[in-house]
Amino acid sequence: MTGGPAAPARQPASAPVAADVRICDPRTDPEPDDWVDFARAVRPHAVWNHALLGIEAWMSRNPPLLATVHQGGRIVAAFTVLVCRPRRVPRYAPDSRSARGPVWAEVYQPWLSGFPGILHRPEVAGGPLREAVRAVERELVRALGRGLLGVFYRGVGPGLLPAVEGGGRISRQTDSAAVLENHFEGTEDWLAALSKSRRGGLRRQQRALAGDSSLVVRGGAGRTDLDAAVVARLINAHRARFPAPPLDTRSPVAASYVDALVRHPAVHTLTYHDDGGRLLALNTMLDHPVTPVKQHWAALSRADGGRPNLYFDAYVRAVRWATAHGRPRVSAGRGKLDVKASLGFAPSPVHGVLVPRPVLGR
DSSP states (O other), X not given: OOSSOOOOOOOOTTSOOOOEEEEEOTTTSOOOTTHHHHHHHHOOOGGGOHHHHHHHHXXXXXXXXXXXXXXXXXXXXXXXXXXXXXXXXXXXXXXXXXXXXXXXXXXXXXXXXXXXXXXXXXXXXXXXXXXXXXXXXXXXXXXXXXXXXEEEEEEEOTTTHHHHOOTTOEEEEEEEEEEEEOOOSSHHHHHHTSXXXXXXXXXXXXHHHHTOTTEEEEEEESOOSSOHHHHHHHHHHHHHTSOOXXXXXXXXXXXXXXXXXXXXXXXXXXXXXXXXXXXXXXXXXXXXXXXXXEEEEEEOOGGGTOOXXXXXXXXXXXXXXXHHTTOSXXXXXSSOHHHHHHTTOEEEEEEXXXXXXXXXXX
């Protein structure tokens, strides 16, 4: 088409133009403009899907908002922000934008252990990323009002730390995430790198499980054959057997969220049933071109009829899949770092950064 005015040239994402911050409630607001192009550039894990964020927000006591930073007509960074209250309110889905009483905001992805609640284009780094962080903080102050106590950044890796640290901000290493650098040609190559005792144990377990005719193992992406209510109950019961982390702001996993999650084409769900159809254990894995994430693991206790060694079998299958598909690394979240180290996973430091109200946006 000719004869029209020339389109204005886009400025580079790192250019010092004013940031336009927009806060979206995924329960009611449409997907942000330019989200498809932004997602193509940053390649987020499935939990960043706008529809999934909306379901999560409806079923959460601390519903997430999605803050996007726009420069030059496109999104350059995105933040998932949980609006949290000192006491868990006795209902789901409180109004996130009308914060009555004290609240704090957590920049966090509760279903993506060891990763921050921040995405940004590869070319946005250094000063521009730092300013995007400050711009979002200023907008949160405006949107949430005088009840906002501060912002807490969870899951911050070393590369992101300079953008969120600063004067008056409290930064601490909180824990580590387990990451396997995948330089293996196949499962046998991986096994050969493990200790003799761990390697021998895994091989014995694999032989025992292969000979168990009462065990039904299925796996795949975009599963439509699962009872989401049963899966959600198993995940929540598994979590309840372990002490909650300090200041745990996660909500119980809802069946409606599970149903949408396991149907997503980038979510692989591995399930173990007995021959009577009872769900014994499951593992969800979020596929990604660089770092797939072993996400939810849940299993029946031995007292309730659970089977031994399924946890380790899930790791064997995850490494087999990652090596077959050329994924550079695999993340297995936090916790049980000694066990994961015996499987070749190394700790990657994770920080938390607390920003009190007086220094927000500075």
